[in-house]
Amino acid sequence: MPAIAPPSTSPAPAVSCSVVIPLFNEARTLPELWRRLRAVMDEAAPGDWEVVFIDDGSSDDTPRILADLVRAHREVTALRLSRNFGQQNAVSAGLQQARGRAVIMMDGDLQDEPEAIPRLLEKWREGYRVVYAVRAGRDEPFPRRVAFKLFYRIQRLLSGVDMPLDSGLFSVLDRQAADQLARFSERNRYLPGLRAFIGLRQIGVPIQRAARFEGRPRVTTLKLLKLAADAIFSFSLLPLRLVSLSGLFLAAASFVLGVVALGYRLATGRPFLDWPFGLTTAALVAGLLLLNLGIIAEYLGRIYDEVKNRPVFVVAEIWRHEEKPEPPAAARR
Numbered sequence: 409m410p411a412i413a414p415p416s417t418s419p420a421p422a423v424s425c426s427v428v429i430p431l432f433n434e435a436r437t438l439p440e441l442w443r444r445l446r447a448v449m450d451e452a453a454p455g456d457w458e459v460v461f462i463d464d465g466s467s468d469d470t471p472r473i474l475a476d477l478v479r480a481h482r483e484v485t486a487l488r489l490s491r492n493f494g495q496q497n498a499v500s501a502g503l504q505q506a507r508g509r510a511v512i513m514m515d516g517d518l519q520d521e522p523e524a525i526p527r528l529l530e531k532w533r534e535g536y537r538v539v540y541a542v543r544a545g546r547d548e549p550f551p552r553r554v555a556f557k558l559f560y561r562i563q564r565l566l567s568g569v570d571m572p573l574d575s576g577l578f579s580v581l582d583r584q585a586a587d588q589l590a591r592f593s594e595r596n597r598y599l600p601g602l603r604a605f606i607g608l609r610q611i612g613v614p615i616q617r618a619a620r621f622e623g624r625p626r627v628t629t630l631k632l633l634k635l636a637a638d639a640i641f642s643f644s645l646l647p648l649r650l651v652s653l654s655g656l657f658l659a660a661a662s663f664v665l666g667v668v669a670l671g672y673r674l675a676t677g678r679p680f681l682d683w684p685f686g687l688t689t690a691a692l693v694a695g696l697l698l699l700n701l702g703i704i705a706e707y708l709g710r711i712y713d714e715v716k717n718r719p720v721f722v723v724a725e726i727w728r729h730e731e732k733p734e735p736p737a738a739a740r741r
Contacts, residue, residue, distance in 0.1 A: 424456040425449065425529070426508030430498035431461055431516040435469035436622045438516070442477060442484075445522040449483075452526050460485045460502045461516075465492030475727060475734060482729040490722040496597050496635070497720045499577065503590040505726070511586040513577050513599070520578040524615045528580040537608035540572060540579035540600070544614035559636050566644040569604050572612050576600055584608070595713040595720055598639040605643070641706050648707060651700040658693060 427445065431438065449457045461477075463470055463486060474486040487501055499513055510532050514520040524541065531539040543556075557574070564571045577599060581589065588606045589599070604610070641647065672678070 422507040423458050424453045424508060425458075425510045425512060426506035427457070427459040427512045427514065427525075428499055428502035428506050429459060429461050429514055429516045430464050430495050430502065431466060431470050431474075432464045432492060432495070432498075433466045433468045433470060434516050435466070435473055437518055438470060438473050438477075441516060441518055441522070444518075446481075446483075448522040448525050452529055458483050458485060458506075458508065460487065460505050462486075462498040462502045463488045464495065464498040465489055478727045478729055478731075484729060486727040487723055488725040488727070490724040493721040495577075496599050496638075499599060500590065500592075500597065501721045501723060503586055506586060509583050511581045511583070513579050513581065515577055519618050520576075521615075521618050524578075525580075527613055527615065528578075531611055531613060532580045532582065535609065536611045537582040537585045538579060538603060538606075538610040540575045540603065540610065540612050541615040541617075542572065542612040543574040543576065543617045559639075563601075563636075563639050563643075566640055566646045567601070568645070569601060569643050571601060571604050571643075572610075575612060578615070579603065582608070593720075594642070595716075595718070596638045596642055596710055597720070598635065598642055601639055601643050637706065641710060647703045651703055654696060654700060658696065 427449065429441070429445075434441070445459060449459075461474055461484065463474055471488060474484075474488075477484045478486050485505060487505060489498060489501065493501075495515075503511065503513075510529065512525060512528070514522075514525075520541070528539045528541065560571070560573045560575075564573060579600075581603070585603075585606060585608055589602055592602050
């Protein structure tokens, strides 16, 4: 993996602000997202901004709407990935195309509200290299809110990096920070963690997270669990150390139990344990061993992913305003 490089020496950015937004089946949300984003950015950086939409393998009308936006508006660039590669990889693709001195990363479901962008840009203009939104509240079901709260705190406890609490993708990156983040090549990536890893001068801004504009969340529970695993296993060796500690604990407990059982047998002539207790103990030990093997397998699987060195995304098409793109045949009406 390449080392973190010094400040970028790439050509001067072409615009003041770039907005990078991944999309997956957001046809019903996209027109409203564009309307609100354009109103905000025309005021925040009039005539000096761009948006990079990344279609992450959508199967609805998202590609057709994107093609219409690209043809009609010079600020819009669209990337179409060859299939669904996941949100984190889609954003990484967009970062490689963004040209702004400030790069804004946000979700495409309007839970990250465009109207909050000026508050983040205000801190960036004060000299902060990374400005991230801290979720002061979430308009989501109670169990989901509790799950996210626990995740961020467990992640912070286990991580070897100072991870901000309650902070997701929504953020503004200075050009240097965006260049550094785009250099990472790991396969199982968690961008908020990598954003914290690069350091630089960072600050959080409390922002209320809205409900989805339309429909159910596109990120399923299984995908969230995978992202949580990426966040923990990519930034901490503590789970592996816990495997070693559990082995020491089992060895010590077995030794003590053996001594007690032997002493009891010598003193009374009767066995110390009956079979139900012994069976329960054996099942507990077996379960702990399987858990430890699972933790080790997570790390081995990630090493296997890395050594294959496959690309984390494949860009099928890049649409720019000057090219007047046509939507793919499957998306035409």
